[in-house]
Every structure is written in C-alpha cells, then in structure tokens.
Amino acid sequence: MNVIEALAERLxxxxxxxxxxxxxxxxxxxxxxGLAHYKVIPALVALPHTARExxxxxxxxxxxxxxxVARGSGTGLSGGALPHADGVLIVTAQMRxxxxxxxxxxxxxxxxxxxxxxxxxxxxxxxxYYAPDPSSQQICSIGGNVAENAGGAHCLKYGFTTNHxxxxxxxxPDGDLVRLGGHAPDTPGYDLVGAFVGSEGTLGIATxxxxxxxxxxxxVRTLLAAFRSTDQAxxxxxxxxxxxxxxxxxxxxxxxxxxxxxxxxxxxxxxxAAAVLIVELDGPAAxxxxxxxxxxxxxxxxxxxxxxxxxxxxxxxxxxxxxKSAFAAVGRISPDYIVQDGVIPRTALPEVLHRIGDLARAxxxxxxxxxxxxxxxxxxxxxxxxxxPGEAERAEEASGxxxxxxxxxxxxxxxxxxxxxDKAQYMPRMFTADDLDTMQLLRCAxxxxxxxxxxxxxxxxxxxxxxxxxxxxxxxxxxxxxxEVF
Amino acid sequence: xxxLDELARPATEDDTVCGVPARLVAAPASxxxxxxxxxxxxxxxxxxxxxxxKLDWGPPPRSVDLIIDTGRLxxxxxxxxxxxxxxxxxxxxxxxIKLGDQQLALDARPGATVGGTVATNDSGPRRLHYGxxxxxxxxxxxxxxxxxxxxxxxxxxKNVAGYDxxxxxxxxxxxxxxxxxxxxxxxxxxPAALFVRAVAPAAAAVAVRAARVAPAAVEIDSATGExxxxxxxxxxxxxxxxxxxxxxxxxxxxxxxxxxxxxxPWPAGGIGLKLGVPLSAVPELVASGAAVRxxxxxxxxxxxxxxxxxxxxIRGLCVRLGGHAVVLTAPPGVRETLDMWGPVPGLALMRRVxxxxxxxxxxxxxxFVGGI
Numbered sequence: 001m002n003v004i005e006a007l008a009e010r011l012x013x014x015x016x017x018x019x020x021x022x023x024x025x026x027x028x029x030x031x032x033x034g035l036a037h038y039k040v041i042p043a044l045v046a047l048p049h050t051a052r053e054x055x056x057x058x059x060x061x062x063x064x065x066x067x068x069v070a071r072g073s074g075t076g077l078s079g080g081a082l083p084h085a086d087g088v089l090i091v092t093a094q095m096r097x098x099x100x101x102x103x104x105x106x107x108x109x110x111x112x113x114x115x116x117x118x119x120x121x122x123x124x125x126x127x128x129y130y131a132p133d134p135s136s137q138q139i140c141s142i143g144g145n146v147a148e149n150a151g152g153a154h155c156l157k158y159g160f161t162t163n164h165x166x167x168x169x170x171x172x173p174d175g176d177l178v179r180l181g182g183h184a185p186d187t188p189g190y191d192l193v194g195a196f197v198g199s200e201g202t203l204g205i206a207t208x209x210x211x212x213x214x215x216x217x218x219x220v221r222t223l224l225a226a227f228r229s230t231d232q233a234x235x236x237x238x239x240x241x242x243x244x245x246x247x248x249x250x251x252x253x254x255x256x257x258x259x260x261x262x263x264x265x266x267x268x269x270x271x272x273a274a275a276v277l278i279v280e281l282d283g284p285a286a287x288x289x290x291x292x293x294x295x296x297x298x299x300x301x302x303x304x305x306x307x308x309x310x311x312x313x314x315x316x317x318x319x320x321x322x323x324k325s326a327f328a329a330v331g332r333i334s335p336d337y338i339v340q341d342g343v344i345p346r347t348a349l350p351e352v353l354h355r356i357g358d359l360a361r362a363x364x365x366x367x368x369x370x371x372x373x374x375x376x377x378x379x380x381x382x383x384x385x386x387x388x389p390g391e392a393e394r395a396e397e398a399s400g401x402x403x404x405x406x407x408x409x410x411x412x413x414x415x416x417x418x419x420x421x422d423k424a425q426y427m428p429r430m431f432t433a434d435d436l437d438t439m440q441l442l443r444c445a446x447x448x449x450x451x452x453x454x455x456x457x458x459x460x461x462x463x464x465x466x467x468x469x470x471x472x473x474x475x476x477x478x479x480x481x482x483x484e485v486f
Numbered sequence: 487x488x489x490l491d492e493l494a495r496p497a498t499e500d501d502t503v504c505g506v507p508a509r510l511v512a513a514p515a516s517x518x519x520x521x522x523x524x525x526x527x528x529x530x531x532x533x534x535x536x537x538x539x540k541l542d543w544g545p546p547p548r549s550v551d552l553i554i555d556t557g558r559l560x561x562x563x564x565x566x567x568x569x570x571x572x573x574x575x576x577x578x579x580x581x582x583i584k585l586g587d588q589q590l591a592l593d594a595r596p597g598a599t600v601g602g603t604v605a606t607n608d609s610g611p612r613r614l615h616y617g618x619x620x621x622x623x624x625x626x627x628x629x630x631x632x633x634x635x636x637x638x639x640x641x642x643x644k645n646v647a648g649y650d651x652x653x654x655x656x657x658x659x660x661x662x663x664x665x666x667x668x669x670x671x672x673x674x675x676x677p678a679a680l681f682v683r684a685v686a687p688a689a690a691a692v693a694v695r696a697a698r699v700a701p702a703a704v705e706i707d708s709a710t711g712e713x714x715x716x717x718x719x720x721x722x723x724x725x726x727x728x729x730x731x732x733x734x735x736x737x738x739x740x741x742x743x744x745x746x747x748x749x750x751p752w753p754a755g756g757i758g759l760k761l762g763v764p765l766s767a768v769p770e771l772v773a774s775g776a777a778v779r780x781x782x783x784x785x786x787x788x789x790x791x792x793x794x795x796x797x798x799x800i801r802g803l804c805v806r807l808g809g810h811a812v813v814l815t816a817p818p819g820v821r822e823t824l825d826m827w828g829p830v831p832g833l834a835l836m837r838r839v840x841x842x843x844x845x846x847x848x849x850x851x852x853x854f855v856g857g858i
Contacts, residue, residue, distance in 0.1 A: 102764075102766070104692070104765060104766035105764040105765045105766050106695075106765055107764070127696070148646065149646045149650075151644060151646075155644065159617070159621060160644070160646075162650065162653070163617060163621050172835065178831070178832050178834075178835060179831050179832065180831060180832045180835075182764075182808060183764035183765075183808050183809075184762040184763050184764050184785055184808055184809035184810060185762050185784060185785050185786055186607065186609075186618070186657075186760070186762045186786055187762065187810060187830075187831070188810055188812050188827050188828065188830050188855055189827075189830045189831075189832060189833065189836050189854075189855040189856075190654055190657070190658055190662075190836045190839055190855075191607075191620060191653045191654060191656060191657055192832055192835060192836065192839075194620055194650060194653025194654070194656070195649065195650065195651075195653050195654045197650075198646050198649070198650055199649055215695060215698060215700075216698070217698065217700070218698040218699075218700075238568060241568070241570065242568065244587065244674030244675075244676075244677070245674075246673065246674065283700050283719075284698065284699055284700050284719070284723060284726075284727055286722060286723045286726045286727075287700075287719045287720055287722075287723030287727075290720050290722060290723060291720065343642045343644050343645055344642070345566060345568075345569040345571075345641065345642060346568070346569050347566070347568035347569050372644070375642070375643050375644040376569070376642055376643075376644070377644045410640070410641055410642070411640070411642045411645075412640050412642050412644070412645035412646075412647050413647050414645070414646050414647050415642075415644040415645060415646065416644065416646055417646075418646055419646070419647055419648065423647075427647065427648060430640070430647055430648075431637065431638075431647075431648060432635075432636075432637070434634045434635060434636050435636050435637050435638065435648070436648070437634070437636075438628075438630060438634070438636035438638070438651060439638065439648050439649040439651060441839075441842040441843050442649055442651070442654065442839065442842070443649075444842050445835065445838040445839040445841070445842045446835065446838070457648065457649075464842075
C-alpha cells in the first residue's frame with residue numbers, strides 16, 4: 001500500500017468515507033482554482049466539516065510527510081489553491097457556519113467556508129457590514145480571503161482583510177489547533193494573526209475567523225465621470241486625493257474595458273468615453289454632501305465631459321455592475337485573456353498607462369485596463385487569441401513586462417491576487433535573497449517540514465535548521481489559456 | 487580596531503534598562519552601519535533604545551551587553567505627498583515629523599520615536615478611526631539578530647507580495663531584531679476637529695456608535711466620570727456632528743481636548759496596565775471601580791493600580807470578560823515579582839518564531855511574553 005492509499009484509509013475512518021475522494025474523475029473537479037491554466041490533479045481530496053476534522057487531516061499529512069493545500073471556494077487568481085500532485089487538497093467549503101454575530105462587540109465569528117457577502121448579510125440587520133469586498137464577494141470564502149489578504153474596491157478607505165481580522169483559530173502544519181487573538185484588540189505577544197493573514201496557506205489552515213464589523217455609513221454617494229483620455233481621469237484622481245478627500249473608492253476603466261462591459265452587461269456608460277471614473281464617498285451625510293460637490297467640481301475641472309450622479313441604490317448598482325463584471329466581460333471581446341494584478345505609486349498612473357499601451361502595441365496585443373485608481377492597483381487584461389500561433393506567448397510577454405513596470409516604478413507584483421504559483425518567479429525581482437530568507441524564517445517556525453502549500457510564494461524553499469524541507473514545488477506549468485475568472 | 491570598538495562606547499550610569507546596567511552603547515547612523523554593528527555583536531545581548539519613553543515597559547532584560555541607540559537613525563527618508571506615504575528612520579521623533587497638510591495618524595507619547603512606537607504597538611485615542619501602527623505600516627527595514635538586512639512590504643499601500651513581516655515586528659518589543667526604517671500610509675490632516683465632553687457612563691458609547699457620526703475617538707476617564715468624543719472633518723460637517731453628539735450626551739463642545747486625553751492614568755513610578763476587552767465589556771470594566779482611562783470605542787484602556795493584588799483582580803476581570811491585561815510598567819521590587827504579560831495564547835508558536843529569528847536569544851532577552 002502506498003503512502004496515499006494508507007492516508008486515504010486513515011482519513012476514511014477519521015472523517016467519513018464519502019468525504020475522502022481518491023477517484024480520478026472526482027479529483028479532477030479540483031484540479032485548478034480561478035487561475036485555470038494551471039492544472040494539477042491532487043492525490044486526494046478531503047472535505048472536512050469541523051476544525052477537528054481539518055486538524056485530523058493535517059496531522060495525518062504531517063505524520064506521513066505528505067504535502068497539503070487548503071482550498072476555499074477556489075476563486076483565487078494566482079494559483080494559490082493549485083493542488084499538489086502527490087498531496088492532499090483540504091477543501092473548507094463545507095464549513096459554512098456563522099458561529100456568532102456580536103454587534104455589541106463589532107465582531108462576527110465565522111467558519112472559513114462562509115462566503116464573504118454572507119457576513120455582510122448577517123450583520124446588516126444590526127446596522128453593520130463586513131468592509132473588505134473583493135469583486136468575487138458573492139462566491140469567495142472568508143478562509144480564502146484570509147489566506148490571500150483579500151482587498152476590494154473599498155479598501156482605499158477601509159483597508160484590507162488584515163485590518164479586519166482580530167482573531168483566528170488555525171490548524172498548524174503539525175496538526176495542532178491554536179487560537180490567536182479574539183474579540184478583544186491587541187492580544188499580547190507576537191501578532192501572529194497579522195503574520196498569518198496573507199500567508200497564502202503556507203503557515204497552516206484557518207478554521208475559524210473573527211472579523212471586525214463596520215458601522216454602516218449614514219450616507220453613500222456615487223458618481224460616474226466620463227473623460228476623453230486616461231490622462232484626464234488620472235488627473236482627476238490626483239486632484240481628489242490632493243484635495244484631502246478620502247473616498248470609499250475610486251475605480252477607473254479605459255475604453256477597451258468599457259467596450260467589454262457594455263457588451264456583457266449593457267451598463268450604459270457615456271458613449272465615446274476613453275476612460276470612466278467611479279467615485280464613491282461614504283460617511284456622515286453633511287460631510288459626504290460637501291465633499292461630493294467638491295469631487296464633482298474636480299472631475300469637471302479635469303475635463304470630464306459627462307458626470308452622472310447615482311440617484312438611488314439601483315443606479316449605484318448599475319455603475320458598479322460594469323466595473324465588477326469587467327474581468328469576465330472581457331471574454332465578450334476576446335477569446336482569451338490574462339488578468340494581471342500589479343501596483344504602482346498612484347501618481348505614476350498616467351505615465352504607466354502610456355507605457356503599458358506602448359509595450360502592448362510593440363507585441364501586437366491589446367490591453368484593457370480596469371483598476372483601483374485610488375491606490376494604484378492595476379488590473380490590466382491582456383487580450384489574445386490562442387488560435388493564432390505565437391499570440392499567447394506575446395500576451396504572456398506583455399503581461400510579464402507590465403509586472404516589470406510595476407517593479408521599476410517602486411510598486412508591487414501583486415496588490416490583492418497573491419503570489420501563489422503564478423508569481424513566485426517574480427519574487428526575487430522585488431525582494432533580496434535576505435528578504436526572502438527572512439520571510440522563510442517565519443515559514444520554518446510554523447512549518448519546518450515544508451508541507452503546507454509547498455511551491456507557492458517562494459521560488460526556492462529554505463531548509464529549516466536541521467530538519468530539511470520535504471516539500472517540492474508543484475513545478476512551473478506551461479499554459480497561457482483563458483482564465484475563467486469572476 | 488574592530489567594528490565594535492569603532493561604533494560602541496562604554497556605558498555610563500545612565501545607560502540602564504529597568505535597573506540592569508549596560509556594558510556598551512552604540513548609535514549607528516545608517517541601516518548598513520547597524521547591520522555591521524549587529525554582525526560584530528554576535529556574542530552580546532542587545533536592547534534597543536529610542537528616546538527611552540517606554541524603556542521601562544516590560545520585564546527587565548536578563549542582561550544588557552549592548553544598548554543600540556537609534557538616536558542617529560533619524561529623519562524622513564522620503565515623503566511622497568501625492569502617494570500619501572512617508573518613509574522615516576526608526577529614531578525619528580514622531581512629533582518632529584512635518585508632513586504639511588498630511589499626517590502620520592499615530593498618537594505617540596511626547597518625544598516617542600517611530601521605532602519605539604512600532605516596537606511596542608503603542609496607540610492613542612485616534613486608533614478608533616485610524617488604526618494602530620500595525621495598520622498604518624506598509625513597509626519595514628530591519629536588521630536581523632544575525633546582522634542581515636531584510637525588508638518586507640514596500641512603498642505602496644496595496645501590496646500582498648510575500649509575508650507581512652511588518653506585522654511581526656510591530657509589538658515585538660525588539661526581540662526579533664532592530665527596526666531601522668518604516669514606511670507608513672498617511673492621511674490628510676482634517677481641516678477641523680471638535681471635542682464633545684460630557685459626564686456620562688461608559689455605556690453611552692453605545693449610543694455614540696448608533697449615531698453614525700464616524701468619531702475619530704471615543705474616550706472615557708473613570709476619575710472624572712467623563713466621556714469625550716473627537717470628531718474630525720470639514721468645518722461644517724464636524725460642527726453638525728458635534729452638535730448631534732452634544733445633544734445626545736448632554737455635553738459641551740470645545741476645540742481643546744480634556745486634560746486627561748491620551749495621558750496614562752498612573753503616576754510616575756506607579757503600576758500601569760494596558761487592558762484589551764471586547765467592546766461590550768467596557769461598561770463592566772469601568773463599573774469595577776478601577777482607575778481606567780482610554781478608548782471606549784476600541785476597547786483598549788489603561789489602568790493605574792496600587793499593588794499586585796489589584797493587578798490580579800483587574801487581570802482576572804479582563805480575562806473573564808474575554809480580554810487581557812498587560813502590566814506595562816511597575817516600580818522596582820514589584821516588577822520582579824509580577825507576571826507582567828499574563829496568559830498568552832499561542833505562546834508555543836511564538837517561541838518557535840523567536841527561535842528562528844534569534845536562536846541565541848540575545849535581543850531583549852526576557853522582556854517579552856513567556857520569558858522570550
């Protein structure tokens with residue numbers, strides 16, 4: 001009996017047989033996450049229902065020296081939940097209990113499989129919501145949000161997942177259940193909650209998450225401004241930030257992204273726009289009204305040829321519909337595309353957009369730009385047709401060149417999608433060998449055997465003291481096909 | 487001449503940490519120099535000192551061969567106003583950082599340095615709105631105990647590349663190495679700010695939350711029985727919100743903070759604690775009769791107590807309420823007999839982190855949780 005067969009037998013006893021999958025057809029369902037051109041069929045899939053069951057699976061893996069990968073809803077866009085061919089995929093999607101909604105503490109406690117938007121829905125009757133709102137919030141899970149330190153359109157004002165998680169129950173790579181933090185702030189000791197959030201499943205698996213709930217604002221106002229160029233839209237963004245306004249969100253789309261959104265969801269943005277900005281303000285009503293007028297003026301002064309103000313929630317939803325569906329919408333105007341995620345200092349925006357245009361033209365591919373303009377988080381969509389020989393390679397090249405641009409301008413190789421399997425190769429361009437070595441000291445503290453999601457984040461594993469890491473990278477996989485993204 | 491001879495001087499009688507005398511003091515002027523110093527000090531125990539405003543926080547170190555003073559690691563490296571970020575050196579005093587119409591929204595103790603504030607994750611009233619150092623820090627440069635230089639994060643606010651080591655170093659009390667530079671996100675300085683003061687019970691904070699006035703701070707002080715709210719924003723907006731609050735609380739509006747605002751409640755040489763409790767527990771904590779002061783909006787309060795029995799009582803209460811109580815400072819004699827940190831969940835993992843970063847247990851030995 002090989003290692004996996006023995007593991008399967010043990011896990012069938014500890015979970016139930018129906019929640020331990022080894023049939024190849026069933027395993028294939030889990031071969032990729034949202035970054036679908038990376039595919040690896042795991043050796044085994046476990047579907048735990050409780051923290052104890054997660055711990056049992058991880059402990060079994062640790063004892064057998066088998067690598068494991070955690071997966072929530074599988075919507076990640078960096079291959080963070082890409083399975084390991086010789087390992088176990090632990091799917092937390094069935095752990096969907098909202099354990100507690102405690103508005104008096106401004107906290108909620110949820111299991112990792114709970115969908116992001118469900119937290120807000122549970123908190124809404126009490127006048128609260130959960131602030132981090134990735135575009136996939138209708139399907140992505142809190143466990144995955146924690147692993148990736150998920151962001152969203154409104155993190156400009158409210159911060160990221162890491163600013164909204166105050167407690168965790170985790171299963172360490174040894175299989176121990178450990179509680180960190182809780183309802184109360186500033187737990188003494190190292191901020192292991194902060195270290196864990198965004199560690200992409202390499203430090204263990206979160207089995208319960210305590211999140212901060214945010215008071216619903218008294219007022220929300222949203223406008224959509226159309227410009228003749230991305231330069232004008234960039235200038236408007238700078239003017240708004242420069243005026244000391246902190247909007248809840250400032251989102252930009254360029255002409256190609258607008259074209260795609262129109263084709264997909266008929267959002268009815270102003271015709272002839274080379275760029276649109278969606279600006280949302282929230283907070284106390286008087287303040288919002290005052291600053292909203294200011295934003296309106298600044299957009300007009302920067303050259304906006306049409307400004308629409310959402311009259312009600314329905315119109316606001318329509319503004320956002322175009323933006324939130326933009327990734328998938330690009331499928332309407334191009335058979336294949338790559339979603340990129342990079343960050344630049346916001347002030348470099350107009351310049352970088354021109355350079356993205358130049359590098360795309362030089363390679364004969366088109367790039368649609370959708371991004372969080374307020375914080376310089378770009379999501380260029382590189383369009384190509386896989387049926388045309390050589391085009392996929394040129395698109396990959398353009399996509400890589402965009403990341404190089406982000407590094408050149410002092411930004412980041414990822415603002416919210418994570419490093420995962422996709423960008424580990426770029427890490428040495430952003431960080432020195434000593435930087436990466438230092439990060440891996442933390443890895444070694446949690447996971448000396450290197451079994452938790454090996455091959456992600458770090459291009460090369462570090463040996464942890466006298467216990468050599470056993471994990472191997474899943475290997476860089478070829479592929480440039482379409483990513484089915486949300 | 488060795489690097490140590492070059493950079494370090496013999497300690498004087500002023501160079502002590504909680505009564506433990508140091509042997510040497512060095513003040514490196516750059517990250518590179520600090521790295522060379524630490525590399526040359528591999529046999530020495532090290533305590534890091536900024537302005538010394540919180541040097542008496544935590545248990546005494548087991549030994550101090552070398553104090554690394556950050557006094558020469560000062561100044562602003564870069565202020566990118568358009569990008570709302572600043573890069574500052576660890577020894578810079580927070581109250582001396584000038585950023586025009588922008589602010590680094592950390593309420594530091596008078597004279598405190600960037601490095602000391604980050605290393606202790608110290609915070610003040612406005613943490614309710616802006617968060618603490620852990621929330622505002624977006625990049626960090628450190629010298630590891632083995633002398634190697636490491637960075638994490640960067641100079642953009644949104645960034646998920648690699649582990650967020652800034653979180654680990656924030657509040658680590660210098661036990662994982664020396665912080666030399668920090669990058670922070672900034673906020674625009676609000677054009678107006680008003681305080682609403684009222685004699686009101688801690689439970690009134692619930693009504694403040696319900697009013698949706700987006701306060702920057704909600705503070706209480708058990709000695710005066712006062713509750714004070716800070717609202718920031720545009721002149722018209724703050725005026726309107728302050729009026730709402732004044733009516734709600736039966737209080738008065740003013741431009742000046744109450745004298746107790748952000749001031750620790752303990753006298754010099756007294757026993758001072760930092761308490762963290764769930765928000766709903768704040769009224770019960772205040773009703774216990776202890777002298778407490780702090781954020782009823784965030785659940786972080788400070789307490790002054792007379793003796794060890796009182797420490798145990800208030801800690802017991804906080805733990806029962808789902809929180810914790812850390813003794814920040816205590817006079818000699820008391821300090822040695824106290825468990826200053828109290829119970830800490832996840833301690834086994836923390837020890838493993840320490841072992842990886844500082845296998846020789848040389849940095850701030852004994853000052854942190856569980857004797858780390």
